[in-house]
Amino acid sequence: MNYFNESLTSIHEKLVTKEISAKDLTQETLNNIQAVDGEIKAFLTVDEASAVKDAEQIDQNGIDADNGLSGIPVAIKDNMLTKGMKTTAASKILENFTPMFDATAVEKLKSFGTVTLGKTNMDEFAMGGSTENSAFKVTHNPWDTTKVPGGSSGGSAATVAAGEVLVALGSDTGGSIRQPASFNGVVGMKPTYGRVSRWGLIAFGSSLDQIGPITRNVQDNATVLNAIAGHDQHDLTSSTKEVPDFTSTLNNGVKGMRIGIPTEFMSQGLDDDVKQTVLDAADEFRKLGATVEEVSLPHTKYGVAAYYIISSSEASSNLQRFDGIRYGRRAKDVKNLEDLYVKSRSEGFGDEVKRRIMLGTFSLSAGFYDAYFKKAAQVRTLMNNDFAKVFKDFDLILAPTAPTPAYGIGEDVSDPMTMYMNDVLTLPVNLAGLPGMSIPAGFSNGLPVGVQLIGRPYDELSVYQAGNAFEQDTDFNQQTPKMGGTN
Template sequence: MALFDMRLQELHNKLNAKELSVKELVDASYSRIGATEPAIKAFLTLNEEGARAQADKLDRQLQEGAERGLLFGLPAGIKDNIVTEGLRTTCASQFLSNYNPIYDATVVSKLNAAQSVTIGKLNMDEFAMGGSNENSRFFPTRNPWNTDYVPGGSSGGSAASVAAGQVYFALGSDTGGSIRQPAAYCGIVGLKPTYGLVSRFGLVAFASSLDQIGPLTKNVEDSAYVLQAIAGYDRMDSTSANVDIPDYTSALTGDVKGLRIGVPKEYLGEGIDPRVKEAVLEALKVYESMGATWEEISLPHTDYAIATYYLLASSEASSNLARFDGVRYGVRADNPDNLIDLYRKSRSQGFGPEVKRRIMLGTYALSSGYYDAYYLKAQKVRTLIKQDFDKAFEQYDILIGPTAPTPAFRIGEQVGDPLTMYLNDICTIPVSLAGVPAISIPCGFADGLPVGLQIIGKAFDETTVLRAAHAFEQHTDHHKRRPQL
């Protein structure tokens, strides 16, 4: 764990000085996985042979003095809905249990170019549909702070692996909060970039207008380094934004004097655990002590966000998951009577209950006679939610609130109640609908479980979000605490 406690920059410097080898980092990662994986269950597939071969190659380059990438030699985990050439990618679904992609996602290619080492593929809720990791068709991941509790979802494997010290950073995907919420539950940093900043090419689609890949790390500086490596325009992604990519690490000045903070009253109202609210208010006092100012504001359409999200996301999922039919790839049902029977049996056997629930909801919302009443109406409300954020950012630099309304809950506690589970995303979903960036950082603990602070910024203004998050870290030590496994 001594290596794991180092920042990525510190590890990078030690590698450059030849005080440390890539092999040592990879060995430490697999050793830690061996010790903790029986309790955590974060990984679905390990890449041990490939990772060790990559480590040997990078160590030779290190000895030869070759040019070193931004993330040179650093072991990383990849969420299992991001395709990796020749490395099984299942989306935690029986449907893709035999799927070995023939290409890399753009973000994986970028990590390879930065010379990081892929340790393996991380567990998740099936097709990214869920907020607890209990919807994985293989096994649930557990929270390193207390293994009786969920790690959050859908990127629960990514968050738990970083929190447990198995990898030095991980990639996740965020549709309605699936990076930020597990980061909050596991006491780490999770960044959802602006929609379009990071390529979605090679991310198995859930809801195409919402999905976004981002980093999960131990601290904000590490998050800036990983974002620097994966951000940028990609012609393979029609929703990729062709914008200039700044130096994100240069924003980490620690100075937030004069920063104007808006605090949405809807994010601290009914349904928010008093302990979470207290932690957020204490965080605001820290910002005041650094010279920032804050005021309570309103995002009036927040109450409609969950209904809007689940109509839109389920509709897009219904369309995107139509490609899984038992014909082109994935598992095929045995002995069908005809083509229609093949579709029916393959999808019945391949998809889990939550995926089926969302496909049915989305198909209903898109059906003739209901499209205008549900899907079109939801798109109009989405515009109103985005306008709430646009108006707030006319006066404030960032918005702050809790990442999740409660700390992590016990495994099995909410799995039979989908509506309660959906309400856990009340603070993250509006941000996704608006397409703006947000980061979750640790801001306290409740009964030994981490509490997350969510910092929301203007579109493509990740620099301000990172600056505010980093400054908070410099005045607190929540991010330095580690679970005792």
């Protein structure tokens, strides 16, 4: 069974009316993954036995008619800990790591009766934008298998786009949920920093990382965020703010909403079709009753530099824990402890991870700290002030998600600078900790193009509300890729 023409609502109804059992749904989902994933390669691990067992348990307990996630199979990005299920962050250094607890987001989703099918491919430690930096495999874009799925949550976005699952969790440090969502024609939400606990998310940039849902439509996305959001005593940065029902205002429309398009996001380097998609989306929002005007985020051009200093510095600190002692890869034939650290890390990390660790170590090192790390943290303040100023007069920001549609596999990997520049439109949202969601909004030569809706801190409601209004009046998310197999 594939999910091309399904939603959480349609599948939930089938489960409640017993048209299908949770076990059969899981089994048919696994059969489809078996048929399709040889081509897409979205999964690093599929655990059939545990999935079927969990689904049987849900059947025994009975499907909860009031809970739209009861019995729903889900996929989890491989940087979130899953108890008893291998978790590698797509790195050789964690090749044989089996966590002893679930990440809070995973645990919460499970408490709603979801069935974890397996773990999805990603750029190693979430560093990259194409999923080509995985130590294990290259994931293919279901819309055109010669193209990348984006990244770093490329496996999670591709598996939803390929109709393998309805729900996948991703993580977003500089665009890693939204950019692959754009490349794959699916809905990807990065919630406000602090909205979802980071406990059990393998840390990359701790002041930037946030877990969020990837789904086929906006309503499903809001339903999943309802399940995973909320305060967690294990994450000291998780917010104690009340969590609203994110589906409660979905149908309120955008009449009277003020939407700003940042001039700096629409300038040079932007693909013509992507630009047109944003302009068309603006017209659609106007048609639906919103006002759309140009706004300015003047420090945008410094974002890439500030972000790569800050995220690499945080990464260099976070990744110190991989030392070959307590878990993970340990090098053989070592003479002493120093030798063990250096060899284990040098064998275990891929080139991109080494580059980031070195950039971070350099930016934090004696004599360079003020010129690099501190300067970047100050520029971050100025960028955040730019957003705050816009949000005094506007409810939402509309912007392209990525400068281009999905590019060819192998095209970008040789030059890290090109890869870094591709994050220019998504990373400001992480630096400011804002909620941002990519929704399908057009096509370019058969490849999906997404636009991004950015909200005030903790105002995911407006983001979902506008996203749903757009989705209800357009048909971009109803298109499906023409893949081999079951389509």
